[in-house]
Amino acid sequence: xxxxxxxxxxxxxxxxxxxxxxxxxxxxxxxxxxxxxxxxxxxxxxxxxxxxxxxxxxxxxxxxxxxxxxxxxxxxxxxxxxxxxxxxxxxxxxxxxxxxxxxxxxxxxxxxxxxxxxxxxxxxxxxxxxxxxxxxxxxxxxxxxxxxxxxxxxxxxxxxxxxxxxxxxxxxxxxxxxxxxxxxxx
Amino acid sequence: xxxxxxxxxxxxxxxxxxxxxxxxxxxxxxxxxxxxxxxxxxxxxxxxxxxxxxxxxxxxxxxxxxxxxxxxxxxxxxxxxxxxxxxxxxxxxxxxxxxxxxxxxxxxxxxxxxxxxxxxxxxxxxxxxxxxxxx
Numbered sequence: 001x002x003x004x005x006x007x008x009x010x011x012x013x014x015x016x017x018x019x020x021x022x023x024x025x026x027x028x029x030x031x032x033x034x035x036x037x038x039x040x041x042x043x044x045x046x047x048x049x050x051x052x053x054x055x056x057x058x059x060x061x062x063x064x065x066x067x068x069x070x071x072x073x074x075x076x077x078x079x080x081x082x083x084x085x086x087x088x089x090x091x092x093x094x095x096x097x098x099x100x101x102x103x104x105x106x107x108x109x110x111x112x113x114x115x116x117x118x119x120x121x122x123x124x125x126x127x128x129x130x131x132x133x134x135x136x137x138x139x140x141x142x143x144x145x146x147x148x149x150x151x152x153x154x155x156x157x158x159x160x161x162x163x164x165x166x167x168x169x170x171x172x173x174x175x176x177x178x179x180x181x182x183x184x185x186x
Numbered sequence: 187x188x189x190x191x192x193x194x195x196x197x198x199x200x201x202x203x204x205x206x207x208x209x210x211x212x213x214x215x216x217x218x219x220x221x222x223x224x225x226x227x228x229x230x231x232x233x234x235x236x237x238x239x240x241x242x243x244x245x246x247x248x249x250x251x252x253x254x255x256x257x258x259x260x261x262x263x264x265x266x267x268x269x270x271x272x273x274x275x276x277x278x279x280x281x282x283x284x285x286x287x288x289x290x291x292x293x294x295x296x297x298x299x300x301x302x303x304x305x306x307x308x309x310x311x312x313x314x315x316x317x318x319x320x321x
Contacts, residue, residue: 099243140247146269 061116068111068120069175075104075128076168079161082135086150086158091142094150098139105132120171127164134160189263193279196265200252200286203237207293214294219259220244227294230258239291242266250284250291 082097105128112120112128134157141153191199206212212229217238220226226240238253254263267284276282296302 099245102245136245136247139243139245143247143249144269144272146271148269 057116064111064114064117065175068108068117069172071104071108071111072168073172075101075108076165076172078104079165083158083161086154089150091148091150094154095139095142098135098142102132102135102139105129105135121167124164124167124171127160127167131157131160131164188261191263191265193283196252197279197283197286199254200265200283200290203252204286204290204293207290207297214298216298227291227298234258239287239294241291246295248288250287252287 078097078101082094082101085093085097109125109128109132111117112125138150138154138157142148142150145153203212207214214227214229216224217226217228217240220240222244225244225246226238228236228238230236234257236255236258238255240251240253241247242249242251249267251267252265253261255261265283265287267287268278268280270276270281270284274282274285276285
């Protein structure tokens with residue numbers, strides 16, 4: 001190799017160029033690292049936000065599921081009390097329990113129709129709706145009658161209540177042993 | 187303190203309310219202060235008297251209650267429907283007033299829901315099609 005004619009200035013310039021290139025590459029690498037870190041941070045934040053959203057949804061579903069199960073249990077107990085009051089021809093208690101029962105059934109239907117609550121059998125939702133309307137109608141008939149006979153007024157309602165009560169027991173039993181994810185409808 | 191009105195007085199009052207309602211002279215609306223929405227209805231007159239009707243159990247069904255109030259909210263009298271034989275005969279004015287109030291409540295609920303107005307609009311719409319036919 002012939003190095004004739006290369007001055008110190010050339011060597012200095014070459015060194016400066018090499019150092020400059022190195023610094024440029026270092027700068028590029030640094031920028032790339034910063035960009036990668038920012039992307040990772042954003043991804044982590046997104047994951048955290050998603051996790052928070054999921055946690056809120058899960059908690060909501062758990063609360064609604066618990067509410068629905070509680071409501072159904074109350075309905076089953078009220079059906080028992082109302083049936084007894086109707087059989088005993090107890091006018092004031094029958095009316096009171098029929099009103100309460102209808103309200104609970106409407107609430108249960110509203111909860112059951114929410115997409116996040118565990119699905120309950122369609123027949124049961126239908127029975128709840130029918131029983132709610134019939135309970136109010138029977139209460140009205142008892143309240144209107146001059147000589148009220150709850151057992152006569154509730155003649156058509158009783159079989160619906162018996163069927164509903166037994167399907168609630170079945171549902172409660174299944175829910176009791178269902179895995180948490182299944183119980184939440186997930 | 188609520189004033190006690192006699193059966194015949196309630197009957198006259200409810201008869202008049204029913205007549206004015208069917209004539210369209212009273213503008214009923216939903217009672218916003220009621221605990222359940224879409225169940226209680228009221229009409230406020232310029233005199234300061236208000237009439238409020240609602241089902242006792244807030245379920246849209248008999249028994250019904252009529253409250254007369256002064257200054258929009260001060261209750262002065264209250265009538266609660268009593269049992270009566272459907273279609274009569276009635277043994278008392280209270281029973282007749284109860285039957286009338288039951289009908290009045292259902293009419294008012296229908297009026298406030300806008301059902302009669304909708305039917306009228308639909309019929310007018312169909313009538314206009316009828317007129318457009320050449321023969």
